[in-house]
Amino acid sequence: MDIRHFHRRLYESSRDLLPPGEAVVCAVSGGADSLAMLHGLHEINRRKQCGWRLIVAHLDHGLRADSAATRQFVESVAAKLALPCVDGVADVAALARRAKQSVETAGRARRYAFLAEVAKRHGARYIAVAHHADDQAETVLHRILRGTGLRGLAGIPRRRRLHPNSDIRIVRPMLSFTRETLHAYLRRRGVSFLDDPTNADPSAATRNHLRHDVLPRLARDVNPRVQQALVRLGDQARAASTAIRRSARGALNRAKRAADECGRAAAGRFTYPEAVASCVISVTPLLELPTAIQREAVVLLLNRLGWPRCSMTAERIDAVAKLLRMDGRRRRVELPGGCFERSGEWVCASRREIGGRGASNPIPHGRGSEQALGRERASRRRKSSRRLASTLEGAGH
Numbered sequence: 426m427d428i429r430h431f432h433r434r435l436y437e438s439s440r441d442l443l444p445p446g447e448a449v450v451c452a453v454s455g456g457a458d459s460l461a462m463l464h465g466l467h468e469i470n471r472r473k474q475c476g477w478r479l480i481v482a483h484l485d486h487g488l489r490a491d492s493a494a495t496r497q498f499v500e501s502v503a504a505k506l507a508l509p510c511v512d513g514v515a516d517v518a519a520l521a522r523r524a525k526q527s528v529e530t531a532g533r534a535r536r537y538a539f540l541a542e543v544a545k546r547h548g549a550r551y552i553a554v555a556h557h558a559d560d561q562a563e564t565v566l567h568r569i570l571r572g573t574g575l576r577g578l579a580g581i582p583r584r585r586r587l588h589p590n591s592d593i594r595i596v597r598p599m600l601s602f603t604r605e606t607l608h609a610y611l612r613r614r615g616v617s618f619l620d621d622p623t624n625a626d627p628s629a630a631t632r633n634h635l636r637h638d639v640l641p642r643l644a645r646d647v648n649p650r651v652q653q654a655l656v657r658l659g660d661q662a663r664a665a666s667t668a669i670r671r672s673a674r675g676a677l678n679r680a681k682r683a684a685d686e687c688g689r690a691a692a693g694r695f696t697y698p699e700a701v702a703s704c705v706i707s708v709t710p711l712l713e714l715p716t717a718i719q720r721e722a723v724v725l726l727l728n729r730l731g732w733p734r735c736s737m738t739a740e741r742i743d744a745v746a747k748l749l750r751m752d753g754r755r756r757r758v759e760l761p762g763g764c765f766e767r768s769g770e771w772v773c774a775s776r777r778e779i780g781g782r783g784a785s786n787p788i789p790h791g792r793g794s795e796q797a798l799g800r801e802r803a804s805r806r807r808k809s810s811r812r813l814a815s816t817l818e819g820a821g822h
Contacts, residue, residue: 426609435465435598436473442584442596446476448549452540453481453502455495455619458555460502461607462599464616466553467506481510482543482552484536486517488528488623495619511543529630537587537595544593556581556597559604562655563635574739575717579663580656589728603652673721676710680722683707684771695766695773702730703775708749708767719746730776736761748772 443449451466453459463481470477481503485492496512503510521531540552565580583600587593599607611618627634643651684691684705692705704726711719723745727737744758745765753769763776 426606426613428610428613431606431610432465432469432472434601436469438601439466439469439596439598440475442598443475443477443551443553446478447551448478448480448544448547450480450482450540450544450547450549450552452536452552452554453483453499454621455483455499455502456621456624457608457611457618458557458599458604460616460618461602461610462553462555463502463506463508464614465610466598467508478547478549479506479508480543480547480549481506481508482540483510483512484539485512485514486532486535487515488517488532489621498619509547511546513539513542515539541587541591541593550593552587552593552595554595554597555599555607557599557602557604557607558656559636559652561600561659562652563632563640565655565659566635566640567632575662575669576666578659579666580659582663669717669721670725672714673718673725676714676718677706677722677725679710680706680708683710691771692773694768694771695775697773697775699777700763700775701778703773704730705771705773707770708772709770711749716746719749723749726774730763730774732760732762732776 449466451459451463453463463479466477467479469475470479481499483496483499485496489495496514500510500512515532515535517528517532517535520526520535521528524531526534544550544552561580565578568577568580581597581600584594584596587595623630624633625637627637640651648654681704684707687707691707695703695705697703706726711722714722720742723742724737727742741758741760745760748756748758748765748767749772751767753767755766755768757764757766762778763774766773766775
């Protein structure tokens with residue numbers, strides 16, 4: 426292990442993620458990955474005079490009997506480096522039961538909420554987490570097996586906003602390093618770390634099964650460089666996804682601008698008194714685009730109007746994209762919490778208050794269910810004298 430080479434790589438990885446002089450919250454569990462990140466950032470901050478103000482943050486999930494000892498260990502590490510340390514305690518098991526989630530999902534949500542609290546308290550705009558190349562390979566494989574689109578195939582991003590409207594960014598400076606490299610760095614520097622026994626249990630989580638059983642078997646029987654292949658696939662998917670999103674964003678802006686220029690000629694066709702957010706667009710700038718870009722434009726519009734991500738299934742996005750390509754007869758696609766309606770060259774997306782009337786009704790699955798729902802809505806529209814034609818078929822899976 427060449428420590429100077431490690432620090433040089435980490436500096437190159439970090440300097441476009443963390444501007445000089447910024448406060449940075451470092452998420453530290455006490456394990457090898459986060460301690461390698463903390464010690465590495467601390468060292469290059471000293472050597473390169475980056476001016477970062479590093480804050481150690483540790484959340485005790487309350488899942489192990491020795492979790493209090495782990496918290497004390499992290500505090501001692503921060504003290505040796507003369508860094509401030511903020512710790513918290515959460516009953517993740519109870520949170521998971523109340524939310525009817527897995528412990529892993531509930532723990533992740535509470536962890537990022539805690540890190541956000543620490544960041545706000547210290548005026549930090551960046552949270553550094555220690556995901557590495559092995560995590561990336563596991564994530565890409567997991568998503569392939571579970572089912573994913575191009576954006577999901579891209580795996581873990583190097584940077585992202587904490588949430589769409591947040592000024593706080595999650596950064597991952599270790600994403601190009603392997604787990605083996607991080608362990609070697611700590612051994613070379615004589616830094617001790619803690620092992621979480623649940624990480625070694627293949628039955629504790631799907632990711633553990635992939636890490637300890639599936640990936641080693643693939644490396645042995647199929648491709649010795651399977652990890653690198655998965656990481657490379659993720660990089661290529663991210664580049665393609667970014668290009669598609671850029672094209673979709675430009676087309677959606679043109680579609681919105683065309684509707685705005687026409688004023689009431691476009692917006693006056695639609696009336697949704699219950700809508701808390703709505704947007705009218707022209708389909709013309711979208712018609713000649715590849716289907717992948719049309720679908721991404723739909724996703725962007727859903728995001729802009731604040732639709733919950735859980736409602737953005739592939740089937741629903743496909744149904745709205747199909748609406749864009751059809752003729753101008755009046756048609757409508759219902760989504761949980763709102764709808765997309767087509768009239769002539771215009772499409773109106775309107776979202777009701779989440780949790781309001783009809784907000785929790787999912788799109789039914791199967792062509793028969795869609796047709797039955799269409800007949801029911803058509804009957805209601807006739808009774809209310811609103812003459813809308815046929816509903817879009819095939820929105821279900």
